Amino acid sequence: MSSPDADVVPPDEVFPPTLREVMLRPRWIGVLALCLVIAGVFAWLGQWQLGRALQSNPIPPGATEVVQPLADVAAPGEYVPEPLVGQRVTATGTWIPGDFIVVSSRFNDGAEGYWVTGQFRIAEEVPAQPVSVAVAIGWVPTREEALAAAAELEEQARAAGSDDAPLAITGRLISDEGPVPPSRAGDPLELTRMSPAALLSRWHDVAGLDVYRAYIAAEVPLAGLQAISSPAPADAPLNWLNIFYALEWAVFAGFAFYLWYRLARDAWEKEVEDLEDAQAAAEDA
Template structure:
C-alpha cells in the first residue's frame, strides 16, 4: 500500500470519495427546508400576480394557494371536463377561458387563465350550463379560488375523441378561440363561487408538507456509501495484488525446493559399472 502506484490509487480514491461526499452534502442541504411556509398560508387570499406568472410552473409550496383575479370570460370557450370527482362522486366540471385584467398581470399582452366554474354529477346539466355561459359569458368578474398545477394531457376515449378527462390548460388552449399572441397560466383556478346553477367545487386546503424530504436524505446516505466503497475498492485491489505476490513467492520457493530435492537425489544415487 505504500508503493507509489498504490499511493496514487489512494489519491484517486480520495478524489472520487470527495465528489461523492459533495453530492451527499448537496442532497442533504435540500433535504431539510429551513424556512417552510407557515401553517395556513395557502388560505390567505393573495393576488394572482404574487403567486404565479403566465407560462411559469407553480412552485410546490404555492400549489393550492387561494388567489384573487379579475377579468372577463370569453364566449364559446366553456368546455366540459369529465372524470371529476367531488367528495368521491364522479361528475363533470364546466371550465372557461378567463381573459385576465391587465392590471392583475402587469402586462399589456393578452393573458388567459383556465377556470373551473362549477361541478355537477349530470352530463346534460353540465352541457346546458356550458351553452348558457357561452351565450352570455360573465364579464368584469372578481374571482377567488385555489390555483392548482395543470394535470397534464391524457389520451381521450376512442368513442369520444374530443372528450377531455384531465384539467390541463394546454388541452383547453387547443380548443379556445382568439389565442393569437396569448399568454396562458400553466395552472388553473377552481372558482369558490359556482356559475350557471352548478354546484361549488370541493377544493380542500392542501395537506401541510413536512419540512424533511426523506427521499433526499436517502440519496445523501447512498452517496456516503459510495464514498466508502471507493476506499474499499482501493483496499481490495491492493490486497489482491499483495496476495498474488505472496502466491508467486510461495510458488517460487516450492519450485526451488523441488529442484534442490531433485539434485540431492541424483547425487545420492550409486554409480554403476
C-alpha cells in the same frame, strides 16, 4: 563425505507483501485520491438534496388561506414554488367564449365526475401581451350535466361580450397535472387531466397569448355546478423523497471507498497467489 543433498541450495524464501503495503503504493494512493473526489461529489449532491428536503424558510401556518393577487404568487409560464401550491388567489378578467371544456375523471370527496373548465383572460390596466389562466369552474357527477353547464356558461359569456366590467374570481392555485396521450379505446378528444397546456391547444384567440402553468380551482361554482373540494394544503416541512435521494448519495459515496478497497485487495490477493505459485514452481525445479 557429504551427502548429495548438501550441495543443493534451497530457494530463497520470498515473503509476500501485506495488504497495507499494497494500499500504500503510489498507484493505489492515486486511486484513493480519485475515489475521494468522487465521494466528495456524491456528498455534495446528498447535501443539496437534503437542503431541498428541509425548508429553510417555510411559509407561516395559514398563509395559504390569505387571498393574494394571482400576479403576486406566480408568473405566466413559470412553475409555482412548492410552498405556494394551494395558495388562495384572486384574479380579475373575462371568460373567453368557446373555451368551456369538460375534463373527466375528476373526484370530489371520493365521487368520480366531471369538471367544467374555462379560459379566463386576465384584465390588465395597461394593454400588453394577453394573459390567461385556466380555471376549474365546478364539478358535476355526469357528463350530461357538465355539457349542459358548459353550454350555459358559453351563452352567458357571449351575452356579456367584451364591454361588461371584468369579473373577479377566487380559488386555489394548483400545479399543472401534465397532459397524457388520449386513450385508443375511448374518445380521442376526451381530457382526463387538468393540464393548461392541453387546454391551450383547444382554446380560441391565442395569438401572442401568455398562459399560467398552474390553474385555479374556483371556490364559487357557476351555472349550477357544485363546488370543487379543494382543502387547504397540509403542512409538509419535510420532503421524504429528497431525504431518500440524500441517503442514496451517501451510499454511493461509501461505495466509492469500498470499490477502492476491493480493487486493492484483489490486486494484493493476485500478487500473493503469483508469488506462491512461483515459489512452488522453484521448489519443484
